Amino acid sequence: KAKSLGGNQFIFYRPEMNENAQDMLSLENDLRRALTNNEIEVFYQPQVNAQTLVSTGAEALVRWRHPTRGIISPVVFIPLAESTGMIIEIGQYVLETAVKDAEQWHALGYNQMHIGINLSSRQFTQSNLMELVQNVTSRSKLPPKFIDLEITESLAMSNAETNINILKGLKAIGVSLSIDDFGTGYSSLAYLHSFPIDTIKIDRSFVLNLDTKEGRAIAQTILAMADSLKLEVVAEGIELEAQVDFFKGNHCDIFQGYKFGKPMPKNEFLEWLKEYNKSVKLN
Ligand code: C2E
Ligand code: MG
Numbered sequence: 505k506a507k508s509l510g511g512n513q514f515i516f517y518r519p520e521m522n523e524n525a526q527d528m529l530s531l532e533n534d535l536r537r538a539l540t541n542n543e544i545e546v547f548y549q550p551q552v553n554a555q556t557l558v559s560t561g562a563e564a565l566v567r568w569r570h571p572t573r574g575i576i577s578p579v580v581f582i583p584l585a586e587s588t589g590m591i592i593e594i595g596q597y598v599l600e601t602a603v604k605d606a607e608q609w610h611a612l613g614y615n616q617m618h619i620g621i622n623l624s625s626r627q628f629t630q631s632n633l634m635e636l637v638q639n640v641t642s643r644s645k646l647p648p649k650f651i652d653l654e655i656t657e658s659l660a661m662s663n664a665e666t667n668i669n670i671l672k673g674l675k676a677i678g679v680s681l682s683i684d685d686f687g688t689g690y691s692s693l694a695y696l697h698s699f700p701i702d703t704i705k706i707d708r709s710f711v712l713n714l715d716t717k718e719g720r721a722i723a724q725t726i727l728a729m730a731d732s733l734k735l736e737v738v739a740e741g742i743e744l745e746a747q748v749d750f751f752k753g754n755h756c757d758i759f760q761g762y763k764f765g766k767p768m769p770k771n772e773f774l775e776w777l778k779e780y781n782k783s784v785k786l787n
């Protein structure tokens with residue numbers, strides 16, 4: 505069927521478009537029940553010190569274990585959760601779960617571990633974000649500085665003046681703040697300087713472009729700027745030894761990538777942590 509947009513404009517629905525829309529609709533219905541059915545799970549990806557390679561923390565990355573479709577990527581369902589508002593509940597679940605798990609790592613003696621938690625646009629601008637973070641931190645034994653809240657550079661810059669105030673509020677609670685996907689969001693340096701942030705996470709696309717002279721120059725420029733602004737730098741998507749060498753030699757502080765570990769379920773991550781730290785100490 506064709507839908508009139510008024511005048512003589514029409515959208516013609518191709519069968520595959522329809523299927524896709526149907527698909528998203530059924531996914532949306534399933535997502536409504538995902539939390540209560542315990543299908544939402546938090547995975548953890550290791551982060552390590554770039555110089556010593558000891559583990560320094562993990563990023564919480566959400567997964568949906570769908571009963572018939574298997575594991576669904578956040579790239580697929582986060583936008584759906586964001587547009588339907590379900591992100592608020594899912595985000596709260598991720599925050600509470602990740603803080604609880606990090607508290608357990610600390611209790612086990614891994615007491616310098618940070619936990620990175622992604623905030624979507626809707627979560628970041630919800631009116632009770634401060635209250636939520638305050639509640640979670642006050643109920644936990646985990647000192648708030650070990651909680652690294654991540655917002656993307658494009659979100660941070662979308663409404664910079666307002667966002668700086670939200671970030672200041674979060675900072676007052678004592679949590680750490682990271683700018684995610686850095687380099688993809690057109691920040692002005694003047695602005696970046698006025699953001700009360702601790703860390704930038706260099707987008708994986710820069711890590712993938714080190715084989716050209718220009719790619720290396722861009723990465724070096726970002727790293728030098730972060731260094732002069734006294735920001736901690738995380739390189740995301742490290743897979744190769746050559747990438748390790750490059751970033752290690754250019755003021756990078758922390759590595760995250762498949763080279764060290766993929767995102768893993770909680771128990772697998774704890775096993776990883778025990779084994780990995782044994783092998784690092786041997787070197
Ligand atoms: P992100 O926050 O930038 O997370 C990094 C993504 O890069 C993760 O994808 C991670 O698995 C992937 N990655 C890390 N190292 C490597 C590597 O060496 N090679 C490759 N190819 N990929 C690597 P993932 O888990 O699929 O998450 C994708 C995005 O979904 C995240 O990007 C984040 O924007 C969003 N997301 C994930 N969990 C949450 C959440 O709990 N809340 C919100 N709001 N967004 C989330
Ligand atoms: Mg992130």
Ligand code: MG
Nearest residue numbers: 684685707740
């Ligand atoms: Mg990123």
Ligand code: MG
Nearest residue numbers: 731735736755
């Ligand atoms: Mg530095």
